[in-house]
Amino acid sequence: METLETLFIENLNKTYKAENGDVQALKNVNLTIKPGEFVTFVGASGCGKSTLLRLIAGLEIDFSGDIKLGENRIKGPSINRGMVFQEARLFPWLTAEENIAFGLVNEKLSPQEKKKIVDEHIELVSLSGFAKSYPHQLSGGMQQRVSIARALVNYPKILLLDEPFGALDALTRLQMQQEFLRIWETEKTTVLLVTHDVDEAIYLADRVVVLSSRPGTISKIINVNVSRPRDRSSEAFSEIKREIYKVIFKDDSQLLDYYI
Amino acid sequence: MNTIKSYNPRAIIFWIVALAHKTILNKLWLIKVLPPLLLIIAWETASQLGYLKPLILPAPSAILKAAYYQLKSGELIHHIGISLYRITKGYAVGAGLGLLLGLLIGIFKRFDQATTLLLEFLRPIPLFAWLPLIILWLGISETTKTTIIAIGCFWPVLLNVIAGVKTVDKKYLEVALILEKNRYQTLTKVVLPSALPSIFTGLRIGMGMAWGAVVAAEVIASTSGIGFLLMYSREMWQPDITFVGTFAIGIIGLIIERIFNFIEDHLIKWNKSNKSSNRKGRLK
Numbered sequence: 001m002e003t004l005e006t007l008f009i010e011n012l013n014k015t016y017k018a019e020n021g022d023v024q025a026l027k028n029v030n031l032t033i034k035p036g037e038f039v040t041f042v043g044a045s046g047c048g049k050s051t052l053l054r055l056i057a058g059l060e061i062d063f064s065g066d067i068k069l070g071e072n073r074i075k076g077p078s079i080n081r082g083m084v085f086q087e088a089r090l091f092p093w094l095t096a097e098e099n100i101a102f103g104l105v106n107e108k109l110s111p112q113e114k115k116k117i118v119d120e121h122i123e124l125v126s127l128s129g130f131a132k133s134y135p136h137q138l139s140g141g142m143q144q145r146v147s148i149a150r151a152l153v154n155y156p157k158i159l160l161l162d163e164p165f166g167a168l169d170a171l172t173r174l175q176m177q178q179e180f181l182r183i184w185e186t187e188k189t190t191v192l193l194v195t196h197d198v199d200e201a202i203y204l205a206d207r208v209v210v211l212s213s214r215p216g217t218i219s220k221i222i223n224v225n226v227s228r229p230r231d232r233s234s235e236a237f238s239e240i241k242r243e244i245y246k247v248i249f250k251d252d253s254q255l256l257d258y259y260i
Numbered sequence: 261m262n263t264i265k266s267y268n269p270r271a272i273i274f275w276i277v278a279l280a281h282k283t284i285l286n287k288l289w290l291i292k293v294l295p296p297l298l299l300i301i302a303w304e305t306a307s308q309l310g311y312l313k314p315l316i317l318p319a320p321s322a323i324l325k326a327a328y329y330q331l332k333s334g335e336l337i338h339h340i341g342i343s344l345y346r347i348t349k350g351y352a353v354g355a356g357l358g359l360l361l362g363l364l365i366g367i368f369k370r371f372d373q374a375t376t377l378l379l380e381f382l383r384p385i386p387l388f389a390w391l392p393l394i395i396l397w398l399g400i401s402e403t404t405k406t407t408i409i410a411i412g413c414f415w416p417v418l419l420n421v422i423a424g425v426k427t428v429d430k431k432y433l434e435v436a437l438i439l440e441k442n443r444y445q446t447l448t449k450v451v452l453p454s455a456l457p458s459i460f461t462g463l464r465i466g467m468g469m470a471w472g473a474v475v476a477a478e479v480i481a482s483t484s485g486i487g488f489l490l491m492y493s494r495e496m497w498q499p500d501i502t503f504v505g506t507f508a509i510g511i512i513g514l515i516i517e518r519i520f521n522f523i524e525d526h527l528i529k530w531n532k533s534n535k536s537s538n539r540k541g542r543l544k
Contacts, residue, residue: 057438077438089435093453093530102449103439134530154439 004035005070012065025051027215038191040201048216049194082151086163088143090135097131103153121149141172161193318500326500343485350409358417366425400481412473413466420462424455464520
């Protein structure tokens with residue numbers, strides 16, 4: 001396993017060219033994420049949280065400012081940054097294990113070593129017995145487990161997740177959150193997770209980053225100093241939730257009006 | 261003990277009807293076979309009663325008899341063999357070119373741009389508009405027929421291959437990008453598998469076109485083959501043989517289609533679920 005590194009985001013600005021002028025998606029984002037930290041990003045849709053993740057992944061490289069992993073500036077995608085999308089994005093023509101092994105194609109490993117790594121990761125996401133199943137034979141939650149395993153086979157330094165549980169039903173989502181914490185504790189990688197579910201953000205994270213909309217800027221960063229496993233109905237949890245809602249709604253005068 | 265079970269006759273009739281009902285409705289093949297069977301019975305009856313002129317519409321029994329003699333003499337098989345041979349040649353050329361060109365156009369943007377205008381201009385020309393030119397160049401030869409078949413199956417293969425390669429989901433491409441796959445790996449592991457169902461559709465439609473083209477080409481310009489058999493028997497006033505030829509074309513077309521379905525189902529297992537769910541999901 002490679003050693004984890006700190007992620008530096010400095011003076012990050014991102015503008016999209018649109019038909020009726022430019023749209024600033026991100027403005028002056030500064031953030032330092034420690035190795036092994038679990039950070040979640042919340043904010044209204046259109047606040048640029050997914051854009052931020054895509055920039056860190058290297059899927060878009062047209063931005064100003066700096067994104068550095070340790071000493072290295074991010075110039076494009078790399079297997080040291082794994083990514084999980086809202087849709088599992090599994091290849092329907094490959095079985096679960098073949099999908100996971102797809103992540104390993106470039107590794108100079110013997111077939112036995114590859115098989116061992118794939119098997120370990122199937123075990124890690126609790127899918128033993130489904131290795132030979134095709135994606136259409138799996139439930140939404142199971143597909144997302146395969147997707148997480150595929151992102152983890154290269155032992156990335158950072159795992160990026162863009163609303164990974166957003167398309168799942170409420171109960172499966174709670175279960176996946178628990179499962180994911182277990183996976184994170186086993187793999188000990190740095191995790192950046194985007195969500196619009198405030199509960200989810202608090203339940204999972206060491207730090208919650210609240211983003212405001214248009215242009216996307218960091219409104220507040222909140223430390224979640226609550227020991228895991230966390231009780232969603234505890235006083236400390238509710239306190240943090242209140243704090244986050246206050247930040248989100250202060251941002252939007254319309255919503256505030258509605259509340260008064 | 262000599263108790264004789266007494267049966268209620270009504271109950272017996274009920275059970276017979278129920279059993280017949282159950283067997284018929286549960287046997288899919290019976291539902292499929294019944295309509296053509298009834299049609300043939302009606303046709304035969306009408307012929308036997310003298311309602312149909314044998315020179316216009318021969319009775320099924322007469323057609324069957326003709327089929328028997330045609331098979332026995334080996335003439336039908338001979339003509340079918342010639343037609344299938346022509347198809348094989350024409351299809352190999354046409355579908356092969358369509359596949360190759362389709363892949364090049366789908367994969368290389370420059371190639372796509374360079375060929376767009378040419379293909380847009382050539383595509384609307386109907387297959388048989390080429391025939392006079394081809395006969396002018398090649399005469400009434402084997403190559404003429406091969407060329408017509410090749411043109412016939414070229415277009416559906418080409419268009420479906422292009423569509424398959426071009427419509428690969430961008431989301432899949434992003435996954436390949438993130439996992440640092442190079443162009444070649446992305447092509448072989450993502451683009452081509454995802455295009456496979458579409459490519460296969462092209463190959464199947466192309467085969468249908470080829471089969472149609474060979475018959476038409478033989479009707480117009482040939483002294484052998486199943487199409488020739490149709491025309492010749494008509495000129496000889498042997499409508500029963502014309503019917504044998506026509507039905508043979510249908511049966512062979514059906515067999516070819518089945519073969520393609522079989523290959524497709526086994527080659528593209530992951531796509532099967534979509535299909536079978538469509539079949540099941542049909543409204544009753």
